[in-house]
Amino acid sequence: MTNDMQQNGPFGGIRIVDVTSVISGPCSTGILGDQGADVIKVEPPTGDIMRARGKVAGFTPAFVSCNRGKRSVALDLKDGSAREILWRLIEEADVFAQNFRPGVAERLGFSAEEALRRNPGLIYLSISGVGPSGPYAKKRVYDPVVQALSGLADMQSDPLTGRPKMIRSVVVDKITAVYAAQAVSAALYNRSVTGKGQHVEISMLDAMLNFNWVDGMAPVAVVGQEEDASNTPHDMIFPTADGFVTVGAISDKEWVGLCRAMGRADLIDDPRFATPSQREINRQERLELIEEVVSTQQTAPLLASLEAHDVPCAPVLRRRQLFDDPQVLHNDVVQVINQQGLGPVRQARSAARFSNHKPKPITQAPALGEHTKNILNELGVNPDTIANPSGKKSIA
Incomplete structure (x- = not known):
């Protein structure tokens, strides 16, 4: 193992091409990036939608948390020359991650079958809302939709009124991200044994059902002995x-x-x-x-x-009190980085520590297309030569 790999983490030397957006996909590849992977974030020229959800154009705290340390390439995948650049990236990648709605990747020409034909060692990750097929497969899905469908909102019901409640956190997105990162890790291990890549599929609905089962589904787990899943009015505070x-x-x-x-x-x-x-x-x-x-x-x-x-x-600590808590300080979990566009920003470091690897420093999230030219140069492509039929550049 090289010193660079020791510095970068256990996934040093692994390259991920990431066309995911919003939370679940970027967070999953972000976990792997925190552990040393080189993550190339491929965005449309308008950028990941999460860039536009804050007060500062181009960056939000949520975007920074999911995309810190990545390299950004802006490609208009509706254009053939841009799609060819993406293929060049995929052919040299270890992991390709997408969370388009089912059928979109295929319409763009980036099916798992074709990607694995071109790169047999590739781990192709597909994240969807409810699964690749079925009656809900074409639904537009965000976190609250799966909180409703998975029983999670029912688990949080007001015990006096019976009204279901949402958890005020994008818990489904984040749990899906953890499951996806673990699944990719397992697939990479399998590749190290067999030499073969594979298609890994995970849906937010499946992830949350699995997550809920340990406790929330216990009252209905025993067939023929289902119970009313009543909650105590007390919330343990x-x-x-x-x-x-x-x-x-x-x-x-x-x-x-x-x-x-x-x-x-x-x-x-x-x-x-x-x-x-x-x-x-x-x-x-x-x-x-x-x-x-x-x-x-x-x-x-x-x-x-x-x-x-x-x-x-x-x-019960208020969020602002966390930064002064002696155990949080001792663990050195919360660190401050200088994020372009925002200034000093607090970030929580990767949860895992590895005895054989130095912690990877937390670095800022990229501006839209910040690394496009550098990455194209790595591929031997002159960015000035790429244009769509209308003459408009298909990269940014």
């Missing part, structure tokens, strides 16, 4: 006299510690809470008792007492 905390106690030891930390040792032998099963059956009553006690206490001494009794707990 407890107000204190000067803030909010979360407290959890699953094992008997943790429950005993919680009772003693709260000064309610009498609850230890209460038959309603004597076993994990009984505590779950009487969950709402248990949580209301905890809230009654902790709501009268100051946050700092309460947390100190809970910690002393080895009870899982934490203050």
Whole structure:
């Protein structure tokens, strides 16, 4: 392994050609880029739609998070000469990632079959909303659509009114990105064994259903023994006299510690809470008792007492408080980069650390078409010679 590969990360030497847009695709290739891959972001001359969703033209915090460290090439894929440039890139790539609606890549001429014919070692990643076929395949899909279809909104339902609720985060996009990055990693490993590339398909709907199954689908998992998936009105956040905390106690030891930390040792032998099963059956009553006690206490001494009794707990931090939290500071998760167009921008580093690789420095996201000429030069192509039939350049 070269020193450059050690510096870049475990995917040093891997090149990804990325024509994805919005969140799920760019985030997935961004994960691999954080781990050392060279990601070439191919955008239309108008740019990824996420560039236009902020106050500053060309850059938004979300765009920066998903596309930092990439190289941008602007190509109008409606033009034949631009499509030929993309083919040149694909033929030299390890991974090609697209999240067009089903059928679009084929209409443009970039089917998985043709890409693998030209580059048999290629990992061709297709990300879709609900899958490549089926009654919903042609739907335009964003995160809330899959939150609705996957049962996630139902899992968040208001227990008093039954009204489903969305999670106020693009959780489906981000989970899909993680699943896609893992799948590409698995395919690259398989290629190292077999020498063969393959087509990897992942849909946001499939990713979220798999993600939900561990807990949210438990009430309906046993065939013939389905239960009403009712939620407790309590959300595990407890107000204190000067803030909010979360407290959890699953094992008997943790429950005993919680009772003693709260000064309610009498609850230890209460038959309603004597076993994990009984505590779950009487969950709402248990949580209301905890809230009654902790709501009268100051946050700092309460947390100190809970910690002393080895009870899982934490203050509920506001987002601005994260930057001063001692564990976040110790982990050096949040770093500041100078992003063109925005100035200093906070970014969270890659979650994984590798003992054989130095952390890859976080670098800024590219301007639209910032690296077009350099990459074309790498291919031996003069950008000034490329124009569509109308005479308008098909690259930017």
